[in-house]
Amino acid sequence: MAPPKQVNIAVIGTGGVGSVFISQLSWIAKNTASTHFSLCYIAMIDKALYHEDYSEIDIDTAVEAMEKSGKTPPSIPTIVDYLAAAPHKVITVDNTSSRAIAESYPEFLRKGISIVTPNKKAFSGSYQLWQDIFSAAESGGSLVYHESSVGAGMPIISTMKDFVHTGDEVTKIEGVFSGTMSYLFNAFAPWNGEGSKWSDSVKKAKELGFTEPDPRDDLNGLDVARKLTILGRLAGLPIESPDSFPVQSLIPTELESAKSGDDFLQKLPEFDSRMEEHKTAAMKVGKVVRYVGSIDMASKQVKVGMEWCDPTDPIATLKGSDNIISFHTKRYGSMPLIIRGQGAGGDVTAMGVSGDLLKVLVQLG
Amino acid sequence: MAPPKQVNIAVIGTGGVGSVFISQLSWIAKNTASTHFSLCYIAMIDKALYHEDYSEIDIDTAVEAMEKSGKTPPSIPTIVDYLAAAPHKVITVDNTSSRAIAESYPEFLRKGISIVTPNKKAFSGSYQLWQDIFSAAESGGSLVYHESSVGAGMPIISTMKDFVHTGDEVTKIEGVFSGTMSYLFNAFAPWNGEGSKWSDSVKKAKELGFTEPDPRDDLNGLDVARKLTILGRLAGLPIESPDSFPVQSLIPTELESAKSGDDFLQKLPEFDSRMEEHKTAAMKVGKVVRYVGSIDMASKQVKVGMEWCDPTDPIATLKGSDNIISFHTKRYGSMPLIIRGQGAGGDVTAMGVSGDLLKVLVQLG
Numbered sequence: 095m096a097p098p099k100q101v102n103i104a105v106i107g108t109g110g111v112g113s114v115f116i117s118q119l120s121w122i123a124k125n126t127a128s129t130h131f132s133l134c135y136i137a138m139i140d141k142a143l144y145h146e147d148y149s150e151i152d153i154d155t156a157v158e159a160m161e162k163s164g165k166t167p168p169s170i171p172t173i174v175d176y177l178a179a180a181p182h183k184v185i186t187v188d189n190t191s192s193r194a195i196a197e198s199y200p201e202f203l204r205k206g207i208s209i210v211t212p213n214k215k216a217f218s219g220s221y222q223l224w225q226d227i228f229s230a231a232e233s234g235g236s237l238v239y240h241e242s243s244v245g246a247g248m249p250i251i252s253t254m255k256d257f258v259h260t261g262d263e264v265t266k267i268e269g270v271f272s273g274t275m276s277y278l279f280n281a282f283a284p285w286n287g288e289g290s291k292w293s294d295s296v297k298k299a300k301e302l303g304f305t306e307p308d309p310r311d312d313l314n315g316l317d318v319a320r321k322l323t324i325l326g327r328l329a330g331l332p333i334e335s336p337d338s339f340p341v342q343s344l345i346p347t348e349l350e351s352a353k354s355g356d357d358f359l360q361k362l363p364e365f366d367s368r369m370e371e372h373k374t375a376a377m378k379v380g381k382v383v384r385y386v387g388s389i390d391m392a393s394k395q396v397k398v399g400m401e402w403c404d405p406t407d408p409i410a411t412l413k414g415s416d417n418i419i420s421f422h423t424k425r426y427g428s429m430p431l432i433i434r435g436q437g438a439g440g441d442v443t444a445m446g447v448s449g450d451l452l453k454v455l456v457q458l459g
Numbered sequence: 460m461a462p463p464k465q466v467n468i469a470v471i472g473t474g475g476v477g478s479v480f481i482s483q484l485s486w487i488a489k490n491t492a493s494t495h496f497s498l499c500y501i502a503m504i505d506k507a508l509y510h511e512d513y514s515e516i517d518i519d520t521a522v523e524a525m526e527k528s529g530k531t532p533p534s535i536p537t538i539v540d541y542l543a544a545a546p547h548k549v550i551t552v553d554n555t556s557s558r559a560i561a562e563s564y565p566e567f568l569r570k571g572i573s574i575v576t577p578n579k580k581a582f583s584g585s586y587q588l589w590q591d592i593f594s595a596a597e598s599g600g601s602l603v604y605h606e607s608s609v610g611a612g613m614p615i616i617s618t619m620k621d622f623v624h625t626g627d628e629v630t631k632i633e634g635v636f637s638g639t640m641s642y643l644f645n646a647f648a649p650w651n652g653e654g655s656k657w658s659d660s661v662k663k664a665k666e667l668g669f670t671e672p673d674p675r676d677d678l679n680g681l682d683v684a685r686k687l688t689i690l691g692r693l694a695g696l697p698i699e700s701p702d703s704f705p706v707q708s709l710i711p712t713e714l715e716s717a718k719s720g721d722d723f724l725q726k727l728p729e730f731d732s733r734m735e736e737h738k739t740a741a742m743k744v745g746k747v748v749r750y751v752g753s754i755d756m757a758s759k760q761v762k763v764g765m766e767w768c769d770p771t772d773p774i775a776t777l778k779g780s781d782n783i784i785s786f787h788t789k790r791y792g793s794m795p796l797i798i799r800g801q802g803a804g805g806d807v808t809a810m811g812v813s814g815d816l817l818k819v820l821v822q823l824g
Contacts, residue, residue, distance in 0.1 A: 118625055118626055121625070121626035122624070122625065122626065125626065126624070127597075232492075247621075247790070247796075248796060249614040249617065249618050249621070249798075252614065252617065253614050256612075256614070256810065256814040256817075257810075259487070259491070259814070259817055260483055260486070260487065260810050260813040260814055260817065261483055261486035261487065261490065261813075262810060286771070406651070406776065408773070408776075408799070411771065411773075411776065413794065414793075414794055416794055425612070425806040425807050425810055426800060426801055426807060427801070428779075429778065429779055429781055429800060429801055430800065431612075431613060431798075431799070431800035431801070432797075432798070432799040432800060433614075433796075433797070433798050433799075434773070434796070434797040434798075434799070435791060435794060435795065435796035435797060436791055436792070436794055436796070441790040442790050442791060445621065445622075445625050445627060445790055448625040448626075449621040449624070449625055452621075452624055452625065456822050457821050457822055
């Protein structure tokens with residue numbers, strides 16, 4: 095067989111996920127028999143490194159060299175033109191959570207540049223953008239992979255694609271899609287014990303680094319709604335946007351306008367009784383309360399919010415900040431396929447990106 | 460982009476998994492935008508259908524036409540020569556559990572014919588065969604995919620490959636790898652109740668079709684040992700064979716020579732006290748007994764047999780005949796990635812095969 099064709103790789107974003115991804119890319123370059131890629135572009139928010147002749151950038155020293163280069167990143171259209179004119183096929187790895195870059199994916203894809211990314215924004219934005227992305231990929235003959243946009247490195251998107259592309263019928267998807275929400279409810283309403291006060295759970299989660307700097311960015315449920323939007327669309331529902339279905343916010347209305355995350359945390363204990371009511375009501379009927387996202391395909395209903403679960407349900411016995419996702423399909427019948435594990439964090443998110451990169455490489459090379 | 464290259468497909472085996480696979484292949488042909496494959500060979504144990512000019516066989520009527528054709532299948536070397544001379548790249552889908560075909564994979568692969576299969580025999584036979592298969596694929600520029608050889612359609616092999624190919628370090632794998640063993644122990648020693656007699660569990664499992672015709676073929680543990688062999692090798696252990704590590708058989712020595720499965724079942728109640736002892740001993744320390752397979756990478760220890768599990772362990776709370784597999788890796792840290800679901804049955808096994816076929820198609824096309 096002919097040796098695989100060379101592929102150029104562009105990396106945007108060298109933060110938490112991006113820096114781990116680059117170390118994984120370096121490992122792959124050194125440990126894969128038929129390496130056939132070369133880095134031609136690397137950028138962070140205010141720095142970039144690339145050569146007009148597309149000459150190879152050494153992966154191990156790329157970040158350092160980029161920081162020293164003094165170049166600022168070109169505009170997105172300029173990046174697209176630069177990459178479209180590369181001597182080989184190009185994969186752009188977007189490790190940012192930038193909306194602007196996400197919205198430009200159709201430009202990349204239409205010009206034959208494949209995309210690999212953990213960035214949720216593109217796939218959970220408007221339905222129009224979703225359609226533009228996949229039709230641009232089709233017309234450009236390019237690929238777009240985004241495993242880490244749901245559940246980090248866990249095989250969620252790939253499993254959904256296997257169902258859809260082999261003709262299984264997904265009937266229901268449900269689970270705990272947020273590590274933060276998982277931690278909060280496992281601590282607040284454990285299936286086999288007393289649990290802590292709601293506000294104490296939130297404070298502890300923040301101390302452990304399990305929340306955004308302002309915990310309201312987790313408690314509003316938007317992150318979960320974005321993931322449900324992506325899975326629902328993959329299953330075939332034309333979901334307009336993450337706010338086109340019911341999402342229960344756990345921010346007391348009175349605290350929506352709190353000045354800061356700290357201000358919010360200080361006032362949160364005043365509202366503990368509300369959450370306590372939910373917990374007690376569930377306990378009275380032998381259930382535990384959990385923050386669940388679900389998609390019911392028959393009724394086309396997507397929703398995110400508190401639900402009562404049986405203590406024997408795998409959702410109830412989740413530990414730590416684990417995510418869990420149950421796929422009910424026609425072929426799996428009465429017992430769902432369940433995937434559980436760490437759904438956030440640099441190492442596993444970057445692994446999802448690296449795994450996707452390898453899958454795209456074997457198709458282009 | 461140029462349209463994908465045509466690929467020829469050969470299907471061997473039209474039994475339980477094979478017949479479902481063919482209906483999934485038909486679905487894929489009708490529902491995929493850029494179908495670029497054609498069936499050129501189909502065979503069962505004593506019939507075959509193919510044309511000297513490789514003209515396309517209609518998928519929907521293939522089995523019927525094969526049965527009417529009156530041709531017997533050529534010898535394996537003749538099949539290999541026929542497929543190697545096809546006008547396009549070829550994927551052979553082996554839906555049998557034939558050892559002879561498994562042992563001939565290197566011949567197919569060396570001649571550039573890719574293999575997709577649920578057949579465990581090739582990957583859990585001698586380590587020499589394992590090595591021959593992958594070196595033949597490398598020299599032939601062909602691919603070999605076998606997702607359904609462990610856990611049917613569940614994403615087990617693909618997840619292992621993602622760990623290994625992106626540089627994660629698998630430290631431990633453990634789980635319940637047999638639907639039969641799962642059912643038996645969930646019924647015999649439920650985590651939250653009394654449970655049934657061991658011999659009654661076995662009888663009930665047989666009635667429900669959860670065992671082989673002779674239940675000893677499940678109780679000897681060999682099926683689990685084969686799956687552990689495959690996963691261990693993927694993780695990098697040079698496991699010589701499925702009988703090169705400790706496998707606990709649940710067949711009483713006295714019944715190993717029982718004349719038939721029925722004879723075995725009739726005498727099994729005489730030995731119930733032995734299993735009861737295991738259950739009681741575990742219960743005394745608040746545990747439940749389960750039939751577990753595990754691979755510890757640090758000590759290179761692989762073993763299969765009864766273990767005591769905490770009732771909060773996901774292994775203990777398994778239901779029905781579900782399989783469960785926990786991957787402990789460096790990146791996942793203290794909480795493993797867990798995949799649980801139906802690990803046997805025609806529909807889901809065939810789905811694993813179809814999913815693999817699609818992954819090979821995009822690489823060849």
